[in-house]
Amino acid sequence: MTGLAPHEPNRNPPDLALASTAHWIAAVRAAESVRADSLFNDPWAAALAGTEGAQWLAGRSGRPALTVMAIRARLFDDFVQRATSTVVKQVVLVAAGFDTRGFRLQWPAGVRLFELDQPEVLDRKVRVLDAAGARPTCIRRAVGADLAGEWGAALVDAGFDSTAPSCWLLEGFLFYLPDEAVVRVLDEVTQLAVAGSQIGFDIANTVTLHHPLTRPWIDMQSQLGAPWLGTLDDPVGFLSARGWHATATQPGEPAANYGRWPYPVPPRQLADMPRHWFVTGTRL
Numbered sequence: 001m002t003g004l005a006p007h008e009p010n011r012n013p014p015d016l017a018l019a020s021t022a023h024w025i026a027a028v029r030a031a032e033s034v035r036a037d038s039l040f041n042d043p044w045a046a047a048l049a050g051t052e053g054a055q056w057l058a059g060r061s062g063r064p065a066l067t068v069m070a071i072r073a074r075l076f077d078d079f080v081q082r083a084t085s086t087v088v089k090q091v092v093l094v095a096a097g098f099d100t101r102g103f104r105l106q107w108p109a110g111v112r113l114f115e116l117d118q119p120e121v122l123d124r125k126v127r128v129l130d131a132a133g134a135r136p137t138c139i140r141r142a143v144g145a146d147l148a149g150e151w152g153a154a155l156v157d158a159g160f161d162s163t164a165p166s167c168w169l170l171e172g173f174l175f176y177l178p179d180e181a182v183v184r185v186l187d188e189v190t191q192l193a194v195a196g197s198q199i200g201f202d203i204a205n206t207v208t209l210h211h212p213l214t215r216p217w218i219d220m221q222s223q224l225g226a227p228w229l230g231t232l233d234d235p236v237g238f239l240s241a242r243g244w245h246a247t248a249t250q251p252g253e254p255a256a257n258y259g260r261w262p263y264p265v266p267p268r269q270l271a272d273m274p275r276h277w278f279v280t281g282t283r284l
């Protein structure tokens with residue numbers, strides 16, 4: 001299924017500048033897909049990125065953040081595939097943007113994949129994918145919503161079963177929310193996730209917003225209207241307090257390397273270092 005769910009509770013549309021970030025990430029996936037040593041193949045990424053994504057990427061070659069995004073996409077490909085090889089047959093992409101996992105991955109029979117994002121973003125994605133002849137490889141529902149507001153009811157209205165285990169992915173998203181909205185979104189996910197459910201997301205720590213190593217990236221995001229706001233210094237502890245067993249890894253560590261990280265990895269015991277955590281967890 002493509003097309004938006006009929007019930008769209010988008011009462012407070014977020015700033016559309018955030019939609020640009022979906023173009024940027026798609027451009028990174030397009031560039032990764034044509035590498036000889038690519039970590040995945042996203043055949044629709046270039047069309048989805050469009051001129052906006054291509055122009056953004058052209059000014060940023062060689063930035064470590066681009067490698068972070070490529071590794072992250074592969075790590076979360078592996079995560080959702082692992083999750084759905086078990087009893088989990090519902091996947092929720094929170095802030096799906098131009099993610100094409102519902103089209104480019106092979107899913108076990110019966111997997112239902114829900115995509116939440118701004119209606120305008122989901123509409124454009126469907127238009128581009130339809131024009132390219134792409135077909136979902138699972139049962140796909142797109143749900144337009146303001147993720148900083150109420151969205152759980154719309155997800156359930158679209159067919160999500162909150163009594164069955166689920167897999168949640170929040171990739172490249174949480175840092176665009178203020179801290180209190182990060183907590184609200186993760187609390188909402190926790191409420192909808194029964195025992196055995198899986199969660200994956202990435203988040204930076206507070207030092208990242210100010211550290212000289214990461215400040216140019218942070219400033220670029222602000223200047224382009226999509227500032228990084230929300231952080232978690234201890235995402236594992238945060239999830240643990242909410243009934244999840246979680247682990248966090250940094251780009252370049254063995255679980256998030258794929259032979260593609262050429263930079264030093266800041267040792268965990270070093271204080272006041274910027275951290276970009278890839279977090280995965282299981283609901284207890």
Ligand SMILES: C[S@@+](CC[C@H](N)C(=O)[O-])C[C@H]1O[C@@H](n2cnc3c(N)ncnc32)[C@H](O)[C@@H]1O
Pocket residue numbers: 014018019021022025026094095096097098099116117118121145146147148149170171172173176
């Ligand atoms: C950087 S993109 C990431 C998209 C996707 N997860 C990926 O990895 O390609 C961030 C996405 O968050 C969405 N977003 C940000 N704030 C939102 C909000 N309050 N409600 C709905 N979507 C939001 C944007 O529309 C955008 O598609």
